[in-house]
Amino acid sequence: MPSDELPRFRPSPLLRLLIPVVFAFLVQVPTTLAVSLFARVGPLAVTASVALAAGAALALLAARRWPGPTVAVVSAMSLAALLVPPDAGPPLLALPFAIISAVARGARMWALLSVGVAWAAAVIAAGFLDSAWHPIRIAVTTLGLVLCFAIGEGIRTRMAAAAERRAQLAERRRTVEQQERARIARELHDVLAHSLSQIAVQSGVGLHLFDREPEKAREALASIRTLSATGLDEVRGVLGFLRGDERTPTAPLTPQPQLADLPALAAARSGLGLTVSFEDHLGGDAPPSAVQTAAYRIVQEALTNVVRHSAATSAVVRIDRSDDHLVVRVADDGTGIPADGVAGGGIRGMHERAELAGGTIELADAAGGGTIVVARLPWNGASP
Structure with a gap:
């Protein structure tokens, strides 16, 4: 993430709950009162219409804990509001909020039954009351209700995908x-x-x-x-x-990893939503063993940062030769370089490994999102 980019604003759960309630209340109650007074209906009808409008908005306070019963209550209030004069009163905005909330939180059957029964009852009751609605009005309202269900399903799908992604990232770590x-x-x-x-x-x-x-x-x-x-x-x-401190004069007895081990490293880092691919453009040439070990460790640290600190789905490891340098490139499509320093130790370790080999490390945010790590190491190792 670029250092000058502002963090994404995430409203608190309480704010996300109150916004639909306040918006529905401020829109429904004044407009219902104004339309009722303009239509010159009786005081009882005015009181009933305003009470239903206010009650439907306040019922949304229970949408998070009880999404199913909430959509049922709001549907019943919306049905009653349709049957209370005036006939051309404003629709209750609380109903779309209740439908979307119920579907997004998994109460799809509650929403289908409640809204379906209420809408069918409203159409039938309007016919019995000699105020049958025009077919266009019925079609438009039905289309609007279907759209609310579609929006709820879309939000539910995104929430499920986000939860699965979080679980994958935790498992990868x-x-x-x-x-x-x-x-x-x-x-x-x-x-x-x-x-x-x-x-x-x-x-x-x-x-x-x-x-x-x-x-x-x-x-x-x-x-x-x-x-x-x-x-x-x-x-x-x-x-x-x-620890990444290669200034230690002694070396472990185990064989040091080489460039030939990179395909296995890429395969080991793949899984749980992350795909790591390897591209070898050296054409059979190979630098000295010490340079290969440094390149391997840099790739290893870069992929570790991808797994631990980036919500990436793919990464590409590429090795190539440019003049008298070995060029190692690791690119991913994740969230970019952390601005909070979470991966600072790994980045510092990669710089130290490159410097000990006489090379350099460059890190940058990719244009389409993600991070690019490019290491340039002298082909024949650090100069004495």
């Missing part, structure tokens, strides 16, 4: 965190297994020869000291490597 814990455990196991097993063997030898051959026991103890120091250095190297 949990999956990445589990994979990260497994990766740390695997790295530490690979580093410690050799050293500790050798220490166990040498300590057994030392104990066995301690009394008979003290010189041999001394050699075993010296070997244990060397192995333990090496093991500690390797553990520090792994922990520093996992």
